[in-house]
Amino acid sequence: MQMSHRIQIKGMVCQRCIMLVKNELDAIGAPIEKIVLGEVYLHRSEAELLSEISNRLQMLGLQLLEDKQATIVKSVEELVALFYNGSYDFPYNFRFAKEIEKNIGVSYDKISSLYLSSTGTTIEQYIIQYRIDRVKELLACTQETLSNIAYMLGYSSVAHVSSQFKLITGITPSDYRISIAQEAKML
Amino acid sequence: MSSLHIKNMVCARCIRAVTDILVEKGVHYNNIELGKVDLTEELSSDQLESLREALGSIGFELLDDNKSKIVEQIKNVIVNLVHSQNDDDANYKISNLIQDKVGMDYHYLSSLFSAVAGITIEKYVIQQKVERVKELITYDEKNISEIAYELGYSSVQHLSQQFKKVTGLTPSQFKQLNQNLRKPLDGI
Numbered sequence: 001m002q003m004s005h006r007i008q009i010k011g012m013v014c015q016r017c018i019m020l021v022k023n024e025l026d027a028i029g030a031p032i033e034k035i036v037l038g039e040v041y042l043h044r045s046e047a048e049l050l051s052e053i054s055n056r057l058q059m060l061g062l063q064l065l066e067d068k069q070a071t072i073v074k075s076v077e078e079l080v081a082l083f084y085n086g087s088y089d090f091p092y093n094f095r096f097a098k099e100i101e102k103n104i105g106v107s108y109d110k111i112s113s114l115y116l117s118s119t120g121t122t123i124e125q126y127i128i129q130y131r132i133d134r135v136k137e138l139l140a141c142t143q144e145t146l147s148n149i150a151y152m153l154g155y156s157s158v159a160h161v162s163s164q165f166k167l168i169t170g171i172t173p174s175d176y177r178i179s180i181a182q183e184a185k186m187l
Numbered sequence: 188m189s190s191l192h193i194k195n196m197v198c199a200r201c202i203r204a205v206t207d208i209l210v211e212k213g214v215h216y217n218n219i220e221l222g223k224v225d226l227t228e229e230l231s232s233d234q235l236e237s238l239r240e241a242l243g244s245i246g247f248e249l250l251d252d253n254k255s256k257i258v259e260q261i262k263n264v265i266v267n268l269v270h271s272q273n274d275d276d277a278n279y280k281i282s283n284l285i286q287d288k289v290g291m292d293y294h295y296l297s298s299l300f301s302a303v304a305g306i307t308i309e310k311y312v313i314q315q316k317v318e319r320v321k322e323l324i325t326y327d328e329k330n331i332s333e334i335a336y337e338l339g340y341s342s343v344q345h346l347s348q349q350f351k352k353v354t355g356l357t358p359s360q361f362k363q364l365n366q367n368l369r370k371p372l373d374g375i
Contacts, residue, residue: 016200016245
């Protein structure tokens with residue numbers, strides 16, 4: 001028996017939608033099992049085929065639901081990079097969840113569960129990892145003190161960045177800086 | 188200038204499908220919208236018949252009767268309001284909106300609609316909204332309270348009750364069931 005792959009399409013509402021989607025998919029030789037409102041079942045679903053389908057649907061004013069999710073994941077990561085690259089001026093009572101809701105226009109609950117289901121990590125984990133990577137970079141490449149680094153990356157205190165750094169990397173920030181300096185000497 | 192009135196158009200794909208037919212039949216038009224095509228020339232009766240047949244083959248219907256045209260116009264206003272996020276119209280009362288767009292008294296339109304369509308305008312609106320709720324639930328991008336807000340329900344309870352009355356399921360049961368129970372909008 002053949003496997004059946006379900007793809008979800010956003011915007012289909014009537015019989016003509018089904019008809020036009022079928023025409024477009026037939027035109028590119030997609031192996032259709034069946035089409036209903038909002039869903040197409042395919043016998044195969046390689047990335048290449050899907051991106052071609054996505055293009056065809058766009059011409060009809062429709063959208064693959066996966067595309068929408070991928071867009072949200074991408075904007076979350078772009079916002080993380082914007083806020084935590086070290087040069088963002090954090091306003092008083094900055095809340096990441098609020099900013100992200102404002103930018104994407106979907107509730108944080110939804111964004112967060114969607115991010116988790118498509119990437120396998122939570123947004124919080126992603127942010128922690130991103131910030132620790134930035135801390136490492138700043139420790140290694142600049143002379144900034146840890147308290148400055150904490151400030152630049154929006155940590156509430158030096159203690160907070162220290163303990164998080166230790167938790168993720170296994171060593172303290174100052175040990176990390178020393179080990180990098182020694183490595184550089186040996187080279 | 189004459190225009191064609193077409194039954195069952197509900198979305199951009201319908202407009203596209205009608206456009207394809209008009210082009211294929213060599214009919215010249217200067218505007219096409221849900222339910223209506225403005226022609227630049229009169230059609231011969233042969234042309235009209237072949238058009239009628241082509242439209243019929245994909246589930247449309249060419250309307251001749253004046254009352255049906257008005258009813259279809261009302262349906263178009265409702266479908267537009269419920270299914271396209273148009274913030275300008277969101278705060279309108281639906282009766283005012285229909286009265287403005289059709290240009291006739293609402294009481295008259297309301298009784299005409301009931302007589303021709305066999306369902307009241309209010310019920311038709313509810314069914315369209317419920318269909319939109321189903322659609323939004325399957326996308327899983329918004330929670331019920333966001334959906335309720337977007338569709339102008341006063342509360343989640345109100346939406347849930349109305350949804351259950353029409354479908355027999357609560358929105359969360361519908362979501363859990365995860366079966367495709369959506370209906371084509373033109374079938375409502």
